[in-house]
Amino acid sequence: METKEAILNRHSTRYFTDRKVDLKDIKEILTLAQAAPSWVNSQPEHIYLATGKTLETIRQGYLDKSSTSHGKPELPVLSRKDWSKQGQNNMASWSKGVSESLGSDWQEIMGSAATKLYNAQTILYLTLPKDYSLWSLYDLGAFGQTLVLSATDKHIASMTAYQLIKFPDVLRSALPISDDEVIISGIALGYRDDKALVNKISSNRQSLDQILTINND
Numbered sequence: 001m002e003t004k005e006a007i008l009n010r011h012s013t014r015y016f017t018d019r020k021v022d023l024k025d026i027k028e029i030l031t032l033a034q035a036a037p038s039w040v041n042s043q044p045e046h047i048y049l050a051t052g053k054t055l056e057t058i059r060q061g062y063l064d065k066s067s068t069s070h071g072k073p074e075l076p077v078l079s080r081k082d083w084s085k086q087g088q089n090n091m092a093s094w095s096k097g098v099s100e101s102l103g104s105d106w107q108e109i110m111g112s113a114a115t116k117l118y119n120a121q122t123i124l125y126l127t128l129p130k131d132y133s134l135w136s137l138y139d140l141g142a143f144g145q146t147l148v149l150s151a152t153d154k155h156i157a158s159m160t161a162y163q164l165i166k167f168p169d170v171l172r173s174a175l176p177i178s179d180d181e182v183i184i185s186g187i188a189l190g191y192r193d194d195k196a197l198v199n200k201i202s203s204n205r206q207s208l209d210q211i212l213t214i215n216n217d
């Protein structure tokens with residue numbers, strides 16, 4: 001697949017089929033993600049792969065907690081009202097588009113898919129060492145994006161989501177994550193279920209003019 005095609009074909013997938021992802025493919029995807037740049041080549045990431053029974057334990061833990069708690073990831077979340085005007089406008093316009101695609105019970109549809117961890121058959125949890133440099137967040141983002149593009153190249157769909165890491169206690173009891181690490185992000189991999197309503201969500205981007213300032217004199 002051409003690079004451009006992989007970039008444009010990657011979409012957040014909020015419901016996967018039951019088809020498993022081959023471990024060989026995941027290892028190849030992760031090896032390609034390791035080609036991402038990082039500060040002085042520090043390569044700060046660690047990846048915990050959850051699948052099979054481990055993932056079912058996590059899924060059950062999420063199901064149990066979802067009725068009583070909103071969750072609290074280890075990486076702090078900023079309230080929407082504290083984001084920049086530009087960020088707030090873009091989030092509002094995305095949410096409007098979602099409600100138009102899914103109908104009035106869009107929050108319930110999305111919430112239900114998230115509680116099932118999008119029916120993912122494999123989830124990768126990305127951690128950083130405690131007391132990480134803020135630059136490592138930049139590096140982990142580059143790693144994550146290279147990962148999902150490499151997955152797209154193999155026709156494997158992906159979902160980078162806060163929802164996947166919002167109950168860190170459930171993750172820590174199922175995975176050997178040490179106290180010296182912080183859980184930063186979750187990326188689900190699998191095969192997209194094209195029949196699922198929640199996968200009708202699409203996204204657009206603000207115009208280039210809104211983010212680009214050219215200086216030439």
Ligand SMILES: Cc1cc2nc3c(=O)[nH]c(=O)nc-3n(C[C@H](O)[C@H](O)[C@H](O)COP(=O)(O)O)c2cc1C
Pocket residue numbers: 010011012013014094110160161162163164185202203
């Ligand atoms: C760090 C991060 C966390 C995200 N968390 C969620 C989430 O919890 N739930 C969700 O529905 N989408 C989540 N998304 C997906 C975004 O909504 C999505 O990337 C955006 O709307 C653009 O759509 P696209 O990925 O299909 O291009 C997250 C994306 C990123 C990069």
